[in-house]
Amino acid sequence: MDSKRLILFIALSFGILFFWQKWMSQRFPQPANAPTASAPAGSDLPSAAPRAAGAGAAASSAAPDTGRLQSGERIHVKTDLYDAQIDSVGGDLRRVALLKHGMPGEPNKPFVMLTDGKDHVYVAQTGLLGEGLPTHKAVFTAEQREYALAPGQNALSVRLTAAGPAGVQIAKVYTFHRGQYLVDVKYEIVNGGSKPLTASAYYRLLRDGQTDNPGFFGAHTFTGPAIYTEAGKFQKADFAKLDKGTAEYVKAAKDGWVAMIQHYFASAWVASPKGQPSLCGPRDCRYEMKRLSDGLYSAGVIVDLPTIAAGGKFDASMPLFVGPQETRILDQVAPGFDLIKDYGIFTIFSKPLFWVLDQIHKVVGNWGWAIILLTVLIKAVFYPLAATSYRSMARMRKLAPRMEQLKERHGDDKVKFQQAVMEMYKTEKVNPLGGCLPMLVQIPIFIALYWALIAAVELRQAPWMFWIHDLSVKDPYFVLPILMAVSMYIQTSLSPPPPDPMQAKMMKIMPLAFSVFFLFFPAGLVLYYVVNNVLSILQQWWITRGIDNEDKQAKTDKPKKPAPPKKPA
Structure with a gap:
């Protein structure tokens, strides 16, 4: 399992949530305002239970009627x-x-x-x-x-x-x-x-x-x-x-x-x-x-x-x-x-995240900049995990040409191919799960922040700058979703390609698919993901650059084999 499969897993999870919500709304639709024959008739007056002998009759003396307002x-x-x-x-x-x-x-x-x-x-x-x-x-x-x-x-x-x-x-x-x-x-x-x-x-x-519900991605x-x-x-x-x-x-x-x-x-x-x-x-x-x-x-x-x-x-x-x-x-x-x-089922994470966001807002006075600073703070907190993930992906990327050679060598024999790949990982001391597990730990935080921003009335009709006048509704010109797609594409190009050609094609399509979904997301939420992606790209570039420098230094410091002694003339 690599980072690409993890992204695919996240996408499928969101898709399942979306279709689950659609299925639930069809199976349990919101009731109409008009009465139905099966609806239980209710008294317009509260059901006052008897409180003392003789008092119950007095309390319940009004005749039942409808809730129609006069x-x-x-x-x-x-x-x-x-x-x-x-x-x-x-x-x-x-x-x-x-x-x-x-x-x-x-x-x-x-x-x-x-x-x-x-x-x-x-x-x-x-x-x-x-x-x-x-x-x-x-x-x-x-x-x-x-x-x-x-x-x-x-x-x-x-x-x-x-x-x-x-x-x-x-x-x-x-x-x-x-x-x-x-x-x-x-x-x-x-x-x-x-x-x-x-x-x-x-x-x-x-x-x-009647309900007034955003219903973003089934939430x-x-x-x-x-x-x-x-x-x-x-x-x-x-x-x-x-x-x-x-x-x-x-x-x-x-x-x-x-x-x-x-x-x-x-x-x-x-x-x-x-x-x-x-x-x-x-x-x-x-x-x-x-x-x-x-x-x-x-x-x-x-x-x-x-x-x-x-x-x-x-x-x-x-x-x-x-x-x-x-x-x-x-x-x-x-x-x-x-x-x-x-806050949905992630209240335990969403509440403290919003508290931090609120404290930042008290200092900067703008919810858009508060979201950006919160994103920077979250990336700083999870930097050790992200560094582990990006190091693993960088090592995997370096092994991609050798993996292609192994695939050509073993042809359709998938068993031998997998054995050879695992032997290569063992020799090079690379953990194929190293890029996934640190990201999995962060997923609850990402989803919790999603719910925190969805529920925050403080972001309703709150401006950021330029064309963003309301962080709780979609970007009117779709600039942020486009930036989201571009940043995802750059991230994909920096990650090691999957060995499966079908997965590779799906990874190339993924940025476009996600950008379509994010067209209708609140601008504040898309802003978070854009900033998060940009910071991730910078982190990944910096760590990959560091690994390249380490490899170059290792080659430079590698002792040369002594020249063989010359034979006497």
Whole structure:
């Protein structure tokens, strides 16, 4: 096995991944938004389990219905990070545009994350379960229709009120904070009635099954709901599992959070904010992921509130995260919240690699140059392994003419040919695997960096220089893929040719085939491979040059045989 076979192995591996993904997408297609006859019908309201004798009936008194949204008046809220709309029906957060992130292909237009449009539904809802208490179907009123975070103002509150049972006053308060993607959502309940009030609060994310997935070479990032608890850790369920009712997760815990995840962005209700006590109270929070009867999907958490005595008051609050999957932001939200950033199966390598990349970016201030410097750093760390590999390949290249002679000598007798080759390797002290094994060690690092760059929202719409204005999308002029093909061809010419003519032809075609694949890869990822190839070529040239000099020196230093003594005349 030589380096050429290793490259062929890597190419075949990528091909297998690609066709595996195609097969999986055909076998388990993403669900359509329309309901199907076999889809399990779900109640629009969370399944509130009885909490005490007589309380279950009150909590479950609302009749099941569909998740179809109703609309009323809109309350417009604008902060330094959000352009948001709250609907008077349910007090739902119906639309959120992220002002610091642009739409795909339109960086100057704010990215719309939550929406209740005709083509896409994705909203944040809350409600109270209890006799006569307002659910997400109730009508709320606000003091004004427009709210804006003023210069120098650190927080903005939007107060909504709704009618409750006799004597009970309900207020729902959104508090937006400057520079934060966490919104505090609080219920203020005043029991002005004559008897104790028992209630539960539910917080959920409602969306359809649309996905926005890059799918580069079969590497699809996850889209769907996820739950984290200390007992069950990180558990996610794609929409297909919710359709079949086969999703498995911890349904009750005293901590955790529930989220809807997509490529680059996420939303979540956080029951255990970082540095704060859990909001679940003495009873467990109850988590729920399900498909509703009209094809929408619900992921939420239910919190049982303490019994509120007559004349008493209670406030129930839950933070809502709506924003990008930036590592520095995720680390500050909740325990385990960084897991929503999908690094695939190589998380153990991808996370530290991205951490190093982020530290470099803090110094240079440009993600393109940070990728280049990270590539240089990785090559420096693996230089001893690369040197071993390139030395072996250089020795193998020197033996190529002798190998051709052996092939001509033994003709079609492959057994004798292989025996002669192995004897030559033994005599020349060359390990045929020496060029492969060091490269195999590096493959997990290369794949991990691939996932790190795919998942990094920090690279989204981040410019490098010249024509590269977004490192997360393909090179618009395909300059980097062409450089990738050229660098691969140079590497191929520097490596020893395989003895098999068919393999030799495949190695010549390989740069062209890879360049076609890389046409559609993110520019940041192709930039890494181009720089990596250039550095590899320089390393290989330098080591090969050193070996040539060593051989020349060895010939020079080789003692000459003494001349035979002259015969006497």
